[in-house]
Amino acid sequence: IIRPVIDHPLTSGILSRAQKSVMKKDSLSYVESDYYLKMHRIQRGVAKLGSISPQTVSKIILKEYTTEDFEHPYYRMFMLLTTVFTFDVDTEYIRKTLKITEQAYPVYNSENTLEIRLKDNHEVLVNGEKYPIDDFKKVFFATYDKIGSETEINLYVSPMSPYGDFALIQSVIESYMYDVRNKEAQHSFNKVYEELRNSQKQQVIDAHPLHMIEIPNK
Numbered sequence: 001i002i003r004p005v006i007d008h009p010l011t012s013g014i015l016s017r018a019q020k021s022v023m024k025k026d027s028l029s030y031v032e033s034d035y036y037l038k039m040h041r042i043q044r045g046v047a048k049l050g051s052i053s054p055q056t057v058s059k060i061i062l063k064e065y066t067t068e069d070f071e072h073p074y075y076r077m078f079m080l081l082t083t084v085f086t087f088d089v090d091t092e093y094i095r096k097t098l099k100i101t102e103q104a105y106p107v108y109n110s111e112n113t114l115e116i117r118l119k120d121n122h123e124v125l126v127n128g129e130k131y132p133i134d135d136f137k138k139v140f141f142a143t144y145d146k147i148g149s150e151t152e153i154n155l156y157v158s159p160m161s162p163y164g165d166f167a168l169i170q171s172v173i174e175s176y177m178y179d180v181r182n183k184e185a186q187h188s189f190n191k192v193y194e195e196l197r198n199s200q201k202q203q204v205i206d207a208h209p210l211h212m213i214e215i216p217n218k
Helices: 009-023 027-031 034-049 054-064 073-085 133-150 163-189 198-207
Strands: 113-118 123-126 129-132 152-157 211-216
Touching: 034 054, 034 163, 054 073, 113 133, 113 163, 123 133, 129 133, 133 163, 152 163, 163 198
Parallel strands: 113 152, 152 211
Antiparallel strands: 113 123, 123 129
8 A cells, every 4th residue: 555655754855945945036936936837737737627636736747757857866856755645545535636616515613524625825714723744744633632533624725725735635644544543443442453354444443533624725
């Protein structure tokens, strides 16, 4: 099973150097850069297709990348990590880019509700508090830990939110649920989650369900 990797020693160096390089640029040169224009076209292409998966994301990346791009280590790593981030191993994590309509969507509204609003500027609101997207993992784990298995998640997503941020939020939630269910499997059956029979897996899922509603957000 391939699980999303948020931090990894093999990629952290390249990411760090790329981030420092971008931070040295002024806003105008950044938005006119080849990198920014490519990422913007990829983002819009995925939003137009209406779904986020390794297949759809790879299709758009292959359309936008040139032969020279595949010789660049950052672009190669970007495609690899994007594929991993969008690789769903459980049907409950399969998501589509939501379309804005006039339809009323159900929401959770209880003391156990965790509200997540993905913005279009690499920020996220968690129960009204604003955080950089990079802090989401830490904030989500701490908030979910306080509520426990009764947590009900309202995830508000704009079709124009950066798909990388959307994929990161999915991977964080999946990673958290995997860890919780794995601990339950070891406690109840003395096995890791992947080694359980289907009926045992269902018992673990029933003990730690994922209650999440995704709502289109302008």
